Amino acid sequence: MTSTTPAPALEPLPQAVVGSLSPSRASDFKTCPLLYRFRSIDRLPETPSRDAARGTVVHAVLEHLYELPATQRTVTVAQADVDPSWQALCEAEPELLTLFDAELDAPALAAWLDSARALVANYFELEDPRRLEPESREQLVEVVIDGLRLRGYVDRLDVSPAGDIRVVDYKTGSIPREAYEAKALFQMKFYALVLWRTRGVVPRQLRLIYLADKDTLSYSPDPDELTRFERTLQAIWKAIATASLTGDFRPSPSRLCDWCSYQPLCPAKGGTPPPFPSDALASASASSASASTRPGPVEPEV
Incomplete structure (x- = not known):
């Protein structure tokens, strides 16, 4: 009777990553696609503030x-x-x-x-x-969902003995008016989604601390909301990928333009953007060929 040695278990292959998105860059694209391009693709320096x-x-x-x-x-x-x-x-x-x-x-x-x-x-x-005894400070959190890497740094993460998670972010500006609260919470929902997908626990509280006003903004997300937010991020990346295939990142003028360092290069302000980087187009085409359902360049991880 012969014995056979069981075959070693195969390690699962890492999930293919065709893009990377941080809360700040996702917010950039939502605010102005051209701003996203200047920061993430051209990597143009900005005037210090x-x-x-x-x-x-x-x-x-x-x-x-x-x-x-x-x-x-x-x-x-x-x-x-x-x-x-x-x-x-x-x-x-x-x-x-x-x-x-x-x-x-x-x-x-x-x-x-x-x-x-x-x-x-x-x-x-x-x-x-x-x-307070935070679990972590300036903690990198990241997860890959359908080939899209979501990553960012959390100012502070508090975890109670019962396992409840609180995500804390410090802001040195003023607390936003109620109409702008959703935009302020975009970054926090991003972190909440990544923590949920990596830890299996929805954070109990998202807390923004506004030091200028000595005020706070707190929010409690739920799984259904974070699932919808995940689809929003995937839609943002799909739009970024599509724009990258053509180099078509259009400006979206708003009141925020007054604080933008790139006004001299913006068509909305009479400027002319530099030529779209050829290597970015090549990266977008290569990614499109290898992942037809999610074409796009690999974004610099910021």
Whole structure:
């Protein structure tokens, strides 16, 4: 009698990925397809912004805060971290040094740093960090659904002993009016969908913390809503893929144009975009040939 050795179990093949989408890039395309193209395909640099830089500094301070023992998480300690966080950001992104002239803008820089410290102080009026122990901060979350990779970074993830999940995002601007709440929650629903698909649990709460107004916006999603949102993201990617096959990313003028760095290149403002990158067209065609149901370029993972 001969014995046979069972064949080793085959590892499942990884799911083919033909595209990648983050909440910010999906929002870009919804806002203005040409903005998406400039940022994600042309990868054109943008003019540094004092408001954006301040937001980055405040986010860094709040991330560092939860690296400390709970008893040390005080407003004084957090505010003291503003200057070092600004210096670290300038070292990582030297172009930000152009925001303030070292000699002429010294008072403006001091006022700007004070405004960042004020935002940090506002945070302590909304939450007591000594009573919180987040599961993670600046956590990368990602999942592949039908060949589309969804990925993004969550500011803070809280998980209760019972397993309830709260997704927290810090905003240094003002809380939106009710008519614009859906747009504000787009990013949070994106995270909720990825967490649901990876953990099998729908987050109990999505919480946006608006430091300028010392206010919060909270929302509780449900599975049916996230299923519909998933279809929305797939439709956005299909539209991106279709535009990539032709290079046809049209501008969508709105009040947001006033804050756009790309106005000199925008046809809606009398500008002329650069030629559509030939390698992007080639990538779109190749993806179309290998995945006829979902053509499109592989988006830079941002």
